[in-house]
Amino acid sequence: MAYEAFELTVKDHVAHLALNRPGKLNTMIPAFWTEIVEIFKTLEQDPTVRAAVISSTGRHFTAGMDLSVFTSLVPATGDQGRLREQLRRIVLTIQECFNVIEKARFPVLAAIQGGCIGGGVDMVTACDMRYCSADAFFQVAEINIGMTADVGTLQRLPHVLPSGMVRELAYTGRRLSARQALAFGLVNEVFETHDALVDGVLAIAAEIAGHSPLAVAGTKEMLNYARDHSVSDSLNYIATWNAAMFIGNDMAEAFAAKAAKRPPVYEDLQPVTGRLFG
Structure with missing residues (x-):
């Protein structure tokens, strides 16, 4: 099946999901949110899948939520109580798009190059392990546009990084470099290049897939x-x-x-x- 935001392959018990909109910085367009749920549902139905890798293409892993998603979430006119209840349901549905990664019965590994911004941090913190290239950086960017991150970063990142560092990133919106991410334990390893990163993470996934x-x-x-x-x-x-x-x-x-x-x-x-x- 062809996807708009991803390219999916399964080989030797390892699924490989690659974000494939490099010209648009792999922003998370509306199709992204429906496709990631469909993909993980498909992978759960495939008994040969024992591990998965999420990687990306181009200069950045992802620049985060696409503006088209934000504009589509603006409630219509009507009773404010009912509209806010509806909006809450929408946010919960979006959260489930990354919950599926955490709920998958196989480990999911993230291979991150360049910028991992906003929703990208939400996604990779739902993964079991994270690896990055030397040019990678992580940014909890929601504070920079006047909102509180609401798709998983503030709930999962405190289980990965020290509390003070999480708060600094979330309050300031500054970037965390690959070197810092390794030092603080956000990533397991830093690879010199993007190609070495993807090859290395696929090899780790293959090792996992060789176990029961x-x-x-x-x-x-x-x-x-x-x-x-x-x-x-x-x-x-x-x-x-x-x-x-x-x-x-x-x-x-x-x-x-x-x-x-x-x-x-x-x-x-x-x-x-x-x-x-x-």
Whole structure:
């Protein structure tokens, strides 16, 4: 399927989503928001997908929300209470466009070059890991246009960066360089060039895809749960999870492969069809 804002490929258990509007700085046009949900729904239905990479094209990863999206959100005339309730629902729907990244049962890795601005920060903070090129910078730019960021940055970034740094970025709208992003832990690694970045991140995704997809899905579930719950609650959850998941075949395959000195071969997860029956 052809997309307006993305190019999607799936190879060797790794999905690769590339923002493909470099001439427009990969701004997040209306099609972006519908397509990203459609893509992740499609990937969830593909049992061969075990990891995903989001990269981009051109000079900047993304310049953030396109102005056409802002203008389309202006409520029509009418009762203000009802219009504000409608606007709240719209914002929640937009938030879900990045929640799908976090909810995906496979890890999602971001490969960032140039500017990652505004909505770009919302998107990459929903990813499991972030990597960037040496020319990258990150900017919580909403404060510069007189608004409070509302699609995930202020909720997820405090789990990645120190509180004081998050507040400085959010209050000032200044840029965080690739070097600073690495020092503060926003990114795992800085690559010298864009090509090296994409190749390197795809290689990391391939390494993840070589492990048990059931174990990887469980690990992501537990890490996300632990972020939002107490240690006690999280330990209780993993005990229940593994009481069910230990019955799978993957541990036996891992031990057999190690004994035979061969790569393990794991069965794909079942597709998520979205249907209750059939």
